[in-house]
Amino acid sequence: MKKNWLKCGILTLVGAMTVGLTACGGGDEAKPAATGDDGSKNTSQKLVIYTARDKNVVDQIIPQFEEKNPGIKVEVMTMGAQQIMERVRGEKANPQADFWWGGTQSSFITAANEGLLESYKPSFADSVPAEYKDAQDRWYGEMLLPEVIMYNSDAVKKEDAPKDWDELLDPKFKDKILIRGVMASGTMRTIYDSMIYRQDPNSPEKGYEWLKKLDANTKEYTQDPTQLYLKLARQEGTISLWNLQDILIQKETKKQPFDYIYPASGAPILVDGVGIVKDAKNMEAAKKFYEFLFDKDQLKDKAEKLFQIPTRSDVDKNEFPAWYKELDTKSLDLDWMVLAEKEKEWMQYWDENIKGKGAK
Known part of the structure; x- marks a missing residue:
């Protein structure tokens, strides 16, 4: 009986060691990295967003972004724009958010001056008028x-x-x-x-x-x-x-x-803005979300379904919905x-x- 118990214990130990070696990368069952919409391989990433956007906006945009970027898992915290400012300010020494989505230009000007935002020049930078962005690329207006x-x-x-x-x-x-x-x-x-x-x-x-x-x-x-x-x-x-x-x-x-x-x-x-939090832990994921928000097809879709007025000057207004073309924005x-x-x-x-x- 004792021998059987000892034999069972040895087999269990060997099995556990085998599993451990496999988990450390020695096995043949390793899964390939997820592939993004641009064909590049992504390791599993997280993206933490603080947003003042309406829930209807978040519920439409985030699933689309995750579908195009299957290697990125998004966590969203919704609060008022001023609450975001205070939170980002309080977390300056140890940032918990990667991306600030939605806030007044006054808030972003203040945040930039306090060193709370990362400088990043996106691919669409030249299409956004100077009055709708920061001169040092620390924030850009997404919509009016x-x-x-x-x-x-x-x-x-x-x-x-x-x-x-x-x-x-x-x-x-x-x-x-x-x-x-x-x-x-x-x-x-x-x-x-x-x-x-x-x-x-x-x-x-x-x-x-x-x-x-x-x-x-x-x-x-x-x-x-x-x-x-x-x-x-x-x-x-x-x-x-x-x-x-x-x-x-x-x-x-x-x-x-x-x-x-x-x-x-x-x-x-308002120039309602976005920006990357200074020293964000998930910088590359934040940049991808930045580019995604300003994609021309996204802008048209958001105007149609979410009534957004884009800041990009290179969009064809004739392709936008009637409510937007008829709006007199004095x-x-x-x-x-x-x-x-x-x-x-x-x-x-x-x-x-x-x-x-x-x-x-």
Whole structure:
């Protein structure tokens, strides 16, 4: 009995050693490396993306990228653009993300100045106008994003919706306005900064007074876009301020009762950017995703399905959908360098002295 036990133990040990040798590369069953869309072999890679993009955008783009690059596994963390900024800043000594997908040019200007972004000149660099990218190739604008007035089309007739920014202050809209939480949102920070700038770019005081009046008409600041859409659809409020792309996605794709007014005096038009995080651990995968986002076929597909306005100047607009060709993108006259410089100061003042304190 003892001999049988000893024999069994020796066989088990030999078997385990054989498996170990095979796992170390000595066997004949090693799998070939995955092949990418360009025919090159990829070892297994990871790509960590921090994004402020709408879930509908992420759900369309990421599977397509993974299909074309089967050796790359993508991990996506979704948060507000300002939250991304703070996270990337906090992780500077040990970056956890590889790619920053979606944020205002003010955020990217600040991040570049703080050394948070890698310099990378993509293949399409010359087709993006200078005003839509960083001079040192640390970020590029993927799309243009007009910020507009949003309303529930079941509750408000188009002719009764605010036609321009100052109409939002009319007492008839008191407790009708819902605002996505400002401090965590690049979109909302840009709108609020723009409202301060348009009053007087040399002094924020008039802008602060304007925001106090808007606060007085604001019923609630929602935690995130999902809550904003839910409450607006339920008519807990009927007016909001938001970006054109997400409004059209909710209206056309989700069949929400939403529509928009393009402000008569013009809209802040964000250059919504992307960039590689400084010292990213998965640099090559990040570069591939960069190129993928700006591929011409991708841009046309995103305009058709996701209502994106591309920054590339070498696309044939005749191939783009009707909504894009018919859009009149009148822009507010803004100095984005000033907005980037003053954003923290202005928004901190708003958060501490204006939010929830307007004349009720």
